[in-house]
Amino acid sequence: MxxxxxxxxxxxxxxxxxxxxxxxxxxxxxxxxxxxxxxxxxxxxxxxxxxxxxxxxxxxxxxxxxxxxxxxxxxxxxxxxxxxxxxxxxxxxxxxxxxxxxxxxxxxxxxxxxxxxxxxxxxxxxxxxxxxxxxxxxxxxxxxxxxxxxxxxxxxxxxxxxxxxxxxxxxxxxxxxxxxxxxxxxxxxxxxxxxxxxxxxxxxxxxxxxxxxxEEPGWIPYMRYGEGYIRLTGQEHGADGGRGHHRWRDALPATGLTEELVREARDAHLPEGLAADVARSFGRAFAEELWIHCLLLGRQAARAARRLSPSPDVVPPDALDRMRHSAVATAGPAGLPPERRPEAGPDEVRTMAAFAWTAVRAGERLQGVSAGGHRPVEP
Structure with a gap:
């Protein structure tokens, strides 16, 4: 050094x-x-x-x-x-x-x-x-x-x-x-x-x-004002310098995913009990947007993990695990509209985090589609 x-x-x-x-x-x-x-x-x-x-x-x-x-x-x-x-x-x-x-x-x-x-x-x-x-x-x-x-x-x-x-x-x-x-x-x-x-x-x-x-996370799911978006790879080269926002549905064709795949994952894995708990506090529309955002996040993180540069030494696995949980715990309150973030107390944050993790784990197993529309088998 x-x-x-x-x-x-x-x-x-x-x-x-x-x-x-x-x-x-x-x-x-x-x-x-x-x-x-x-x-x-x-x-x-x-x-x-x-x-x-x-x-x-x-x-x-x-x-x-x-x-x-x-x-x-x-x-x-x-x-x-x-x-x-x-x-x-x-x-x-x-x-x-x-x-x-x-x-x-x-x-x-x-x-x-x-x-x-x-x-x-x-x-x-x-x-x-x-x-x-x-x-x-x-x-x-x-x-x-x-x-x-x-x-x-x-x-x-x-x-x-x-x-x-x-x-x-x-x-x-x-x-x-x-x-x-x-x-x-x-x-x-x-x-x-x-x-x-x-x-x-x-x-x-x-x-x-x-x-x-x-170095390169690829496309990035993010939320703003209670809705899900995707930052596309190379977006900065657009006419607006990349400052525009693409709703996740509109951006899906560039990600190798389809609305059908997202819908199937939601139907199979979205936990209705936790969804209802989040919806009682912040509305059903927000609950569904948060879950799909975290589904896409889990999918892209699993792919990014395979591009990760090797660590020069072993890092503490328990510290890594706490870091991951810290990042997921902020997804819910950060995704809320600014005026509603004060409503996210400790109980609401814990509920949103548990809800988000179900989506992340489902996303880690989510497969994309090939150019011919077939679903490849991914490790």
Whole structure:
């Protein structure tokens, strides 16, 4: 592994100064990056440029976290080991549970991966990001004159513009968690926004140090506002840059699946008792969308597992299992419309997770169709 030294900064605004100071002290971070124009129009990028300029002279890497996060006291140690393992990569330690990148992380978790390559057609989740020092300098230069105010959007544009358009690596076990629902930068309408796969430091440390990397998850099922969608492979090359959303029924022809196969799996495996429990809280339509989403997720994760790069060492199987369960437990609440997420208490989350697992397991056995319409026998 490469020898690294990680410098760090917390992005903050004067209204959250005390919160940021407490966070920096608890995590032993180097200092704060204050919004240079706090009375100006909201701009995360304005503060991010200050944060990415705070690289110390001997640092090989630089970590930037935002002020509205929680993280374990081992954060710097875990980040340092990850940077030593992947010295040239942009590393992301939090991913939103309701985003396409969040769906990629959830799929990767089920496949047994501990890192996954971010999709190129979505923002880079920027609550906890570590860049090589040279990359940080390049991003500052790239972003200096930008009119964009969202640092997460511009990070993705920046990554796409470099060389082969190599996106960041997303940590599957999330060790950074978002706290609160307020947003200085205008994201409050998205409601409760949490990590897709919250994981303890004790589990995350060996998984991130030794776990496998999923470079290409293939097509990715995801949910938004209570409905199921699919991100198709290569979608970023479309006229809209891949930012459009394809309902799962419309996207099925590109996946090797058919509505008939999905319907047969639903009729054979959907547990009516659990479906009724979910429907009582959130409606039958949501229950069916969630089950089909997780059916497709299980199917694609089983295929992705066969493309997984080998781990350099054995990872703890119990930690892997807890990571998988963490990812599935967030599928239900993340799939709800933002205004309904507060209704998902512990009992509802447990019910949705049990319901989701029945679909995932059915999806792992779901076969596709060949070009001639025949069902191949898959291992």
């Amino acid at each position: 490469t020898e690294v030294h990680v410098s760090s900064a917390v992005m903050t605004h004067p209204v959250r100064l005390t919160q940021a100071q407490d966070l920096a002290a608890r995590l032993r971070l180097d200092g704060l990056a204050l919004d240079p124009d706090p009375e100006g129009p909201p701009s995360a990028l304005r503060t991010a440029l200050v944060a990415w300029a705070a690289v110390t002279p001997r640092a090989s890497h630089h970590l930037v976290v935002q002020d509205d996060v929680d993280a374990p006291v081992e954060l710097l140690e875990i980040v340092g080991r990850a940077a030593a393992r992947f010295p040239d990569e942009a590393l992301v330690f939090y991913t939103n549970w309701h985003a396409r990148n969040g769906a990629a992380v959830r799929l990767a978790a089920l496949a047994g991966a501990c890192w996954v390559r971010a999709v190129p057609d979505e923002f880079t989740p920027s609550l906890g990001v570590c860049l090589p020092s040279g990359t940080a300098a390049d991003f500052r230069e790239y972003a200096r004159e930008s009119a964009e105010r969202h640092d997460d959007e511009l990070l993705s544009v920046f990554f796409r513009s470099r060389g082969r358009g190599r996106m960041s690596l997303l940590a599957v076990p999330n060790i950074v968690e978002h706290i609160g629902t307020s947003s200085i930068n205008g994201h409050a309408a998205q409601g409760i926004r949490l990590a897709v796969c919250p994981t303890s430091a004790a589990d995350a440390a060996p998984l991130l140090a030794r776990g496998g990397v999923l």
